[in-house]
Amino acid sequence: MTNKEYADLLLPGVEHTWEEYEAMYPERDLPEGAIVTRYAPSPTGFVHIGALLVSFLAGRFAAQTNGVNFLRIEDTDQERSVENGISGIINSLNSFGITFDEGQMSETEYKGNYGPYIQTERGDIYKAYAKKLIEEDKAYASFLSKEELDKIREEQSKSKQRLGIYGRYAKDRNLSKEETLERINNGESYIIRIKSPGSFFNKIKVNDLIKGTMEMPENDIDEVIIKSDGIPTYHFAHAVDDHLMHTTHVIRGDEWLSSLSKHIQLFEMLGFKAPKYAHIAPLTKNDNGTIRKLSKRKDPEASVDYFTEDGVPKEAIMLYLATVANSNFEGWLDQNPNGKIEDFKFEFKKCSSSSGSLFDLPKLYNISKNFISKLTKDEVYNRTLEYATKYDEEFKDILEKYPEYSKDIFNIEREQKKPRKDYEKFSDVKGQVWYMYDELFDKYVSEYGYDYQSITDINEIKNIINTYIEKYYNENDDKDTWFNKVKELSEELGYAGNMKDYKENPDNYKGSVADVSTVIRVSLTTRSQTPDLYEILKLLGKERIKNRFDIVK
RNA sequence: GGCCUGUUGGUGAAGCGGUUAACACAUUGCCCUCUCAAGGCAACAUUCAUGGGUUCAAGUCCCAUACAGGUCACCA
Numbered sequence: 001m002t003n004k005e006y007a008d009l010l011l012p013g014v015e016h017t018w019e020e021y022e023a024m025y026p027e028r029d030l031p032e033g034a035i036v037t038r039y040a041p042s043p044t045g046f047v048h049i050g051a052l053l054v055s056f057l058a059g060r061f062a063a064q065t066n067g068v069n070f071l072r073i074e075d076t077d078q079e080r081s082v083e084n085g086i087s088g089i090i091n092s093l094n095s096f097g098i099t100f101d102e103g104q105m106s107e108t109e110y111k112g113n114y115g116p117y118i119q120t121e122r123g124d125i126y127k128a129y130a131k132k133l134i135e136e137d138k139a140y141a142s143f144l145s146k147e148e149l150d151k152i153r154e155e156q157s158k159s160k161q162r163l164g165i166y167g168r169y170a171k172d173r174n175l176s177k178e179e180t181l182e183r184i185n186n187g188e189s190y191i192i193r194i195k196s197p198g199s200f201f202n203k204i205k206v207n208d209l210i211k212g213t214m215e216m217p218e219n220d221i222d223e224v225i226i227k228s229d230g231i232p233t234y235h236f237a238h239a240v241d242d243h244l245m246h247t248t249h250v251i252r253g254d255e256w257l258s259s260l261s262k263h264i265q266l267f268e269m270l271g272f273k274a275p276k277y278a279h280i281a282p283l284t285k286n287d288n289g290t291i292r293k294l295s296k297r298k299d300p301e302a303s304v305d306y307f308t309e310d311g312v313p314k315e316a317i318m319l320y321l322a323t324v325a326n327s328n329f330e331g332w333l334d335q336n337p338n339g340k341i342e343d344f345k346f347e348f349k350k351c352s353s354s355s356g357s358l359f360d361l362p363k364l365y366n367i368s369k370n371f372i373s374k375l376t377k378d379e380v381y382n383r384t385l386e387y388a389t390k391y392d393e394e395f396k397d398i399l400e401k402y403p404e405y406s407k408d409i410f411n412i413e414r415e416q417k418k419p420r421k422d423y424e425k426f427s428d429v430k431g432q433v434w435y436m437y438d439e440l441f442d443k444y445v446s447e448y449g450y451d452y453q454s455i456t457d458i459n460e461i462k463n464i465i466n467t468y469i470e471k472y473y474n475e476n477d478d479k480d481t482w483f484n485k486v487k488e489l490s491e492e493l494g495y496a497g498n499m500k501d502y503k504e505n506p507d508n509y510k511g512s513v514a515d516v517s518t519v520i521r522v523s524l525t526t527r528s529q530t531p532d533l534y535e536i537l538k539l540l541g542k543e544r545i546k547n548r549f550d551i552v553k
Numbered sequence: 554g555g556c557c558u559g560u561u562g563g564u565g566a567a568g569c570g571g572u573u574a575a576c577a578c579a580u581u582g583c584c585c586u587c588u589c590a591a592g593g594c595a596a597c598a599u600u601c602a603u604g605g606g607u608u609c610a611a612g613u614c615c616c617a618u619a620c621a622g623g624u625c626a627c628c629a
Contacts, residue, residue: 042629077628146627153626162555163625191627200556216557227627234629258557258624260584281559291621323577330577352566353559360565363578365571373591413590422590453588486587490598499586517587529589 006177007134009184010141010192011127011226016129022250025114025244034067036248038103039093040074040238043085047092047304048285048296049359052255053186053321055098057280058251060346063464067248071103072241073118076231086118092304095316106546114245119237126232128191129240129270137199139225142172142181153421164221166196173222192226198265206260209249209278209348213302219262235262243272254279255293262295278348284356294359310376311427323367324357326350335392365424373421377411382421384410387426395430398437408539409436420531427552436539445551452526454515464493464519465549475542479534490516523552 008014016024028036039055041047062069071090075081082088087107093099102112110117131138144152144165156163172180173195184190198218207213226237232240242250256263257279266273282293285301294302301307307317318341323330326346333339360539381403388396399406410433413420423429434440455461472485472493487497494510496502502512521533524545530536537545 003627044629074629080628142627149626160554193627211558214557217555221625224627231628233626238629254558255623257627260557279558282623286564293622324565327576330565331567334577336562354566354622356559357565360578363565366578381570416589416591420590466615490587500605512587514587521588526590531588533587533592535616 001177005133006504007131009181009395010134011131014127014131015124016128018132021125021128021244028246032034035061035065036068036246037062037251038070038072038247041089042077043073043075043081043089045082045085045088046296047089048302049304050294052096052304053325054091054251054253054280056321057325057346059098064345068101070112071100071117073104073117075120076234076237081204096318123230126237126240133269135193139192139194140173142193143183143188143190144171166220166222170222189223189228191228192223193222194269196220196222204261206264209276210351211279211353216261219265223262235266237269238263239266239272242275247275249276249278251278254281281352281354282356283359285359311425312368313371319367319371320364345421369421369424372423373419377407377414380410381407384426384429392430398439409433412535415543446524448526450522452522453518453528454511461519462553464516465523467493468520469546469549482534486517487513524548
């Protein structure tokens with residue numbers, strides 16, 4: 001019996017030979033230095049913030065070199081796959097501006113000449129290559145049952161040995177063809193493992209674009225390549241797919257680093273040229289003193305949806321990720337305030353080679369705040385409305401009822417060289433402006449109460465607002481006139497009209513303009529901290545100012 | 554436990570044998586003809602996990618220790 005016939009018996013019903021597949025996936029015709037890379041998620045429907053970082057970087061590296069970034073779905077774990085998981089991932093990534101040149105485009109369609117891009121649709125291909133290994137005596141059928149494996153593991157950990165199927169534990173490795181076939185004919189279930197040619201005592205040098213060259217032991221474990229359901233393992237699918245799809249750079253999370261020797265060995269055994277690797281450090285969090293990787297299960301902020309719900313603009317998230325990806329990005333953005341992320345050249349060498357970066361929420365918010373401050377009033381309006389439509393019906397109704405008025409509010413201190421930065425996220429907006437809308441003012445005024453500062457005597461407060469509205473207020477005043485009048489008002493009532501005078505001789509006055517303005521401010525808005533008072537007065541208008549003063553009185 | 558990686562201020566970090574150890578966020582203080590926001594200025598690591606070594610010179614190179622993270626499936 002030839003090796004070929006033998007391989008056919010172990011993996012029957014395979015349509016094409018590996019040689020045929022080689023011909024079906026020719027070299028790509030790309031410029032020198034073009035990076036071909038991919039994002040290869042499992043279809044769980046959930047996009048982890050770290051995964052967003054990796055897919056973003058992959059896309060940038062491909063685009064920067066006029067290369068290709070494709071999306072491949074790694075659904076070889078049947079149990080974990082989720083219904084509509086593929087479109088969930090695609091939509092989520094798309095919403096962050098991440099698109100693919102090639103690969104799966106929706107649940108059912110793909111674009112590109114190297115498909116299919118869903119691993120479960122490539123079953124025949126993996127088997128063809130597994131057969132190649134069997135023919136070459138580099139892989140074998142293993143009959144080890146779950147129970148036997150557990151026993152081996154237990155024995156190994158008890159005697160403090162390395163875990164895994166290697167050396168004497170690789171029981172079926174030297175079974176003859178005849179024995180193997182006999183057991184198959186008896187209906188025993190089996191999987192295909194490689195015959196690892198490596199030795200644990202040999203060190204190999206592996207190179208990573210980010211971490212540099214490191215040494216690790218050769219893989220000597222007879223890794224599974226085809227599972228009992230006929231589906232390949234991740235490792236094998238990775239080698240076959242990235243070879244056939246002509247991936248030049250594998251950019252992935254650094255949890256894969258420890259499998260690198262395995263992967264390199266697999267490429268060698270298959271006779272493939274190995275791609276270059278870049279392992280991205282994980283995003284971590286400090287959980288009561290212990291630093292660990294952001295976890296899907298434990299940390300809500302691990303999901304990109306968390307920030308969308310929180311009202312953080314997606315652009316801000318991408319800016320944050322860019323600063324995490326390359327530490328010189330932030331400085332570049334400082335130099336190029338209007339620069340787009342796409343104009344920045346990312347480098348592998350500038351990626352963090354440490355074992356993780358703490359996910360820095362205050363920093364994210366700071367970036368977000370700066371981003372929102374640069375938007376126009378229309379953009380703030382539209383995006384706040386978009387947010388409110390999903391998460392705050394009351395505010396949505398208000399925004400829709402007063403579009404122009406709302407934009408005027410958002411425009412306070414916006415169109416200036418250094419715009420006001422008081423919204424960290426769209427969910428902050430309502431809390432900052434509610435008092436500008438009568439409906440919300442009436443509803444929340446009692447709940448929040450008036451935040452008077454130094455002047456709390458109600459008679460004095462009445463005195464100030466009465467004098468102001470009767471003697472000084474004029475809705476047609478420009479800003480300078482208005483402020484001069486507030487000064488006059490202050491002086492008339494025994495307050496310093498000028499801060500300097502007050503600071504020099506505080507004892508000569510009851511207080512200062514600041515105190516008087518605060519009374520006006522709080523009486524109108526309930527709050528001691530608001531944007532420019534003059535603008536607020538203008539937007540409120542005479543009638544509403546009077547009404548709000550009346551409420552106080 | 555084995556293997557791999559890492560350890561610079563509250564946080565993210567720059568640094569690649571000779572620098573006053575960048576920068577950003579945060580914090581604190583001061584300033585800025587109304588508050589806040591913004592802005593300006595200033596403070597914040599006598600020291601780069603610890604201990605040895607190499608060198609005229611070390612955060613930077615080497616070795617050990619400690620600590621942290623990752624990984625060791627018919628999961629990816």
